[in-house]
Amino acid sequence: MQRIHVVVLVSVLLAACVQMPQTAEEFRKAVPGAMMTKTETYEVSRGMKDVAATFRRRAPECLNIAVRTVSQTTTSYQNILTEYKPTVVVTAERAELHVQQHHKTGVIYPSKPPEGGTYIVVADAYPLPGNRTRMQLYGPSKGYDMLYRAIRGWATGDNLGCPDMTKIG
Amino acid sequence: MRLALASALALLAGCSGLRSYPEDAAPKNLTVRTATSGVRAELDIHSVDAQCRAPYIGTVKLNKPSVTVGIPTDGWSYLKFDFASSSFLRGSHQMSKATLLRARAGHSYDAEVTYKDDIYNVVLREKPPRGAPREVPLLDLASSQK
Numbered sequence: 001m002q003r004i005h006v007v008v009l010v011s012v013l014l015a016a017c018v019q020m021p022q023t024a025e026e027f028r029k030a031v032p033g034a035m036m037t038k039t040e041t042y043e044v045s046r047g048m049k050d051v052a053a054t055f056r057r058r059a060p061e062c063l064n065i066a067v068r069t070v071s072q073t074t075t076s077y078q079n080i081l082t083e084y085k086p087t088v089v090v091t092a093e094r095a096e097l098h099v100q101q102h103h104k105t106g107v108i109y110p111s112k113p114p115e116g117g118t119y120i121v122v123a124d125a126y127p128l129p130g131n132r133t134r135m136q137l138y139g140p141s142k143g144y145d146m147l148y149r150a151i152r153g154w155a156t157g158d159n160l161g162c163p164d165m166t167k168i169g
Numbered sequence: 170m171r172l173a174l175a176s177a178l179a180l181l182a183g184c185s186g187l188r189s190y191p192e193d194a195a196p197k198n199l200t201v202r203t204a205t206s207g208v209r210a211e212l213d214i215h216s217v218d219a220q221c222r223a224p225y226i227g228t229v230k231l232n233k234p235s236v237t238v239g240i241p242t243d244g245w246s247y248l249k250f251d252f253a254s255s256s257f258l259r260g261s262h263q264m265s266k267a268t269l270l271r272a273r274a275g276h277s278y279d280a281e282v283t284y285k286d287d288i289y290n291v292v293l294r295e296k297p298p299r300g301a302p303r304e305v306p307l308l309d310l311a312s313s314q315k
Contacts, residue, residue, distance in 0.1 A: 061307070069260075070260065071260055145287075146286070146287035146288060149286065149287075149288060150288055153288065159288060159290075160290060161283065161288035161289055161290030162264075162266065162288065162289055162290065163287060163288060164252070164262075164264050164284075164287040164288070164289055165264070166254075166262035166263070166264055167259075167262070167287045
């Protein structure tokens with residue numbers, strides 16, 4: 001139950017009584033000023049093309065999923081179907097990984113979510129000299145640690161595993 | 170009382186729909202190496218027919234560091250690795266990673282199954298009778314028609 005509230009709360013706080021970010025770029029701009037969000041920056045010793053290739057390979061396999069959460073107490077019953085949608089965009093300037101989350105059932109949105117669902121994490125990979133890459137991430141400050149860790153593993157190439165999205169929140 | 174309890178447990182086991190994967194399904198050609206923490210890992214094995222239907226054959230509990238099973242070499246199999254956890258506060262959850270495999274006679278297979286710090290992975294390798302092993306990409310069920 002607590003988990004569900006956090007998920008909804010993040011969406012609400014990002015919406016902040018105005019329209020939800022409808023694009024990854026709007027999300028990038030909204031995160032620094034929103035509560036319970038963070039930006040994270042680090043460098044990895046891999047070229048951006050390799051990072052992009054790993055995003056392209058792992059994101060669809062790991063993040064194109066649906067998670068059903070059923071919680072029941074003596075006084076309540078919730079059945080939430082959550083779909084996740086990853087998008088990878090690669091340009092000469094950067095490689096982007098967008099992760100969207102859409103609650104198909106069990107959640108009421110405070111405003112219209114974008115096509116594909118609410119943006120929860122955007123990770124940008126920028127090329128650096130010396131075959132290195134700077135990672136810039138935007139997203140919630142709590143509850144999504146396994147997703148951040150998975151993205152770091154893909155960026156470094158050290159761990160290509162998938163995040164257990166049932167542990168979100 | 171004991172009989173009643175045993176009957177109830179037997180009934181529950183039967184109702185769960187899970188059955189052990191037969192030891193004699195095929196010559197043992199797949200070694201599953203498991204390193205997990207905080208979850209129960211299992212491998213469901215299905216056969217796959219020409220219409221890409223995948224009838225369930227049985228389950229192998231991945232509760233040892235290494236188990237060896239036999240995957241038939243006369244067609245496609247569908248291997249589904251499940252990672253299940255449950256707790257009082259969070260309830261029960263399960264994540265899966267699945268792949269089609271067309272095991273080849275004379276080859277052996279090695280699956281490395283990991284779950285640590287909420288990150289899970291399955292890496293499948295094929296070892297020919299001679300030569301170096303190669304990683305086998307995980308294929309979804311629809312790939313059996315290709």
